Amino acid sequence: MKFAWKLFLGITVFYGALTVVYAMLAHEVVGITALALSTGLSLIIGYYFWFTDRRLGAQPQDRLQAEIHEGAGELGFFSPGSWWPLPVAGSTIVVGLGLILGWWLTMIGVGLLLITVIGFTMEYSRPGHGPH
């Protein structure tokens, strides 16, 4: 993680300096807002990586002599396949169409979205409905 936090905190410093320079030269708020919050964007990621690096210590990717097998092991839990994203996306379409066609459709869409999001997030929490 060493390279990752150095990269992102370096970008933070760059954007921070750019924000100051831009603010002094341009006297215009939109660019200042965009640059200041870009500083924030890279700061969030950089700080998190720095924090994680400090918590976990040296990772195999930090050492040039590391072997591939040192990075082996469980990466996390990944769904082997799920149909739930499809109805979630469909409900989002209904919400968006409702903004054009009428609020009644948006309300229906929000209801559908809630149901499908609950289905999506609870898929592996239901007893006996583990991944097949």
Place this chain on the structure above:
Amino acid sequence: MTSTLEHSESGTAPANRPNLVAVGTIVWLSSELMFFAALFAMYFTARSVQGPKVWLESTGMLNIPFSTLNTTVLVLSSVTCQFGVFAAERFQLRRTGSALDFRKWGMTEWFALTFLMGAFFVGGQIFEYANLVSEGLSFSTNAYSSVFYLTTGFHGLHVTGGLVAFLILLARTFKARRFGHSQATSAIVVSYYWHFVDIVWIGLFATIYLIK
């Protein structure tokens, strides 16, 4: 199938590598920040194009003491949320003492309190909108009212989304047979989101209610 089931319950990642769920959440939150950057930029553009007169007329209608109270509740809900995370990190789902003894609260109690405080905030926002509309500042009154409702409204939608996330999280931990790493990870990433929404609100509050 048994092995995959154990997989999903035993946790998202071993302790010696970065948690992918948390990294993904952080990257997503940084892109959310840029979404709010667009809203801030819109607010400032409208202000500089319209000139100070429209702003002076409209910002006088804001109820600063009430929104300060609302903001305080939201900021404190971040504190209670963090206590919930501390409970989740020691894998304590429920309280071990009486309901009033908050030192022995588990994640469920802290997150339920956070949920109530977040719901208070959203309710307060709706109350504030209703007052403003009755005083004649509706969505399409002028440029100020449009950007006011857009910025605070999108933030309100984010808080509402956070409330739904808390409910789903509590339902998931309720369903899980065992409170393990994967449940704790969900609690931690929901807290990241909640803190983020809180910080964005501090920025919005400072811009809209204090600096004007």
